[in-house]
Amino acid sequence: MIFKCLEYVYVYALVWAVGGVLCEKDGVDFRREFSIWWKSEWKSSVKFPSKGTVFDYFVEIAADGSAKFQEWSMKIKQIEFDSSNMLMNQITVPTRETVSTSEFIKRYLYVQHPVLLIGNSGCGKTALALGVLREVVQAS
Secondary structure, eight states: OHHHHHHHHHHHHHHHHHHTTOOEETTEEHHHHHHHHHHHHOOSSOOOOSSSOGGGEEEEEOTTSOEEEEEGGGGOOOOOOOTTTOOGGGOOOOOHHHHHHHHHHHHHHHTTOOOOOOOOTTSSHHHHHHHHHHHHHHHO
């Protein structure tokens, strides 16, 4: 059972290590292309669900030690926004992308490892980092 769990974590880490930096350019979604390639070429007992891309999933490890892929969308929480006492730049709108990136940032912070976010100007790197820091401070 523990071997299967490690295999899921290994596959998940490998997918993100190799394909996590891919993006869309000139109308080509390289993450989607990578996902299609991965699903067709990876020969292992660990398979991603056919729905969506390999980046739409994370590994959930159950109490009994079993592992399975779950959609990031299940971690999306409803947010309450009150414009009378909150600024829009003080919230992070939860999407699959922001939830997955936030999870990675938090995991690195918890082991005191630096994080480098890259992207075009105005894509939300600073807002996302500040949102994660606010969440981590509130939790402690």
